[in-house]
Amino acid sequence: MQIESLIDIFLIIDILYSYLLDKNISFDDIGLPIFTSDMFLNEYPDLVIPFSQRKNKRVINRKRTVICFFDKDQHLYPRLGKLFSELEEYKSFMGVIGMDITFTDDMDEEWQKIIALLNQLFLAVLAVNGIKIVINTRSAGLAADCIWKNVPLGVMAASGFLGCDTLDSEEDLSYLKKILRILPEKLIIYGKDDLKAEMQLSTMGIDYKVFKDFHRLCKEVRHG
Incomplete structure (x- = not known):
């Protein structure tokens, strides 16, 4: 299925809902999937790389590589339509970070919620198929208590x-x-450093690790 319009987005949401209901996943009263701790990856990978670059020569060991979707939307929407046919591909990797279809705080709040839901449904489909997941912290203008409840x-x-x-x-x-x-x-x-944010994380005792984005990796190899 190709995602080319707003109607297509609603259709894929319905498809993912139906699939997850058949897999007996639970939903809350506003329709968000309920995740459990055993669904999540608990070990840092050696490499984080966008799905579009998964066949790059830098991917030496898929079982130590996590797939991400910190990429342009034009590379992400096709993944929604091909989700079920690509499940075996995801299974060959260590884990997968949540989908990152763009939503921003200047968008209508209801539309933000729709895209946030779509991103979470995608992740839930991976989880019910035994693929270890990592929650994506994109929240835009939505309250954290709502989006990650x-x-x-x-x-x-x-x-x-x-x-x-x-x-x-x-x-x-x-x-x-x-x-x-x-x-x-x-x-x-994933990506550039934010020293102030990292200092805050360190102050609060949050265990974090910075992974260079794909383009910086390429630049380092080229000029190293």
């Missing part, structure tokens, strides 16, 4: 810092507050 405390999480502004000051606690809502046992940061 069904995510257990202490599971592994991941934040994509590509395209994000760094914190203006150490007093800006917006990122830290949402991370404290999850209290991740381990936190993957």
Whole structure:
């Protein structure tokens, strides 16, 4: 199925819902899937790489590589339509970070909720097929208590810092507050460094690890 319109997005949501109901996954009263701790990866990988680059020569060992979707939406929407046919591909990797279809705080709140739901349904399908998952911390303008109400405390999480502004000051606690809502046992940061955010995480005792994004990896190899 190709995702080319808003109608297609609603159709794929219905398809994923029906699939998950058949797999006996539970949903809360507003329709978000309920995750359990055993679904999550609990060990850092050696490499984090976008799905679009999964066949790159830098992927030496798939069982030590985590797939992410910190990529352009044009690379992500096809994954929704091909999710079921690509399950075996995901199973060959150590784990998968949640889908990252873009939603931002300047979008209508209801539309933000729809995209957040779509991202979580995608992740839930992976989980019920035995693929270890990592929760994506994208939240835009949505309250953390709402978007992650069904995510257990202490599971592994991941934040994509590509395209994000760094914190203006150490007093800006917006990122830290949402991370404290999850209290991740381990936190993957993908992309550029944000020294102020990292200092806040360290101060609060959050175990995190920064993974260079694919383009920086390529640049380092080329000029190293």
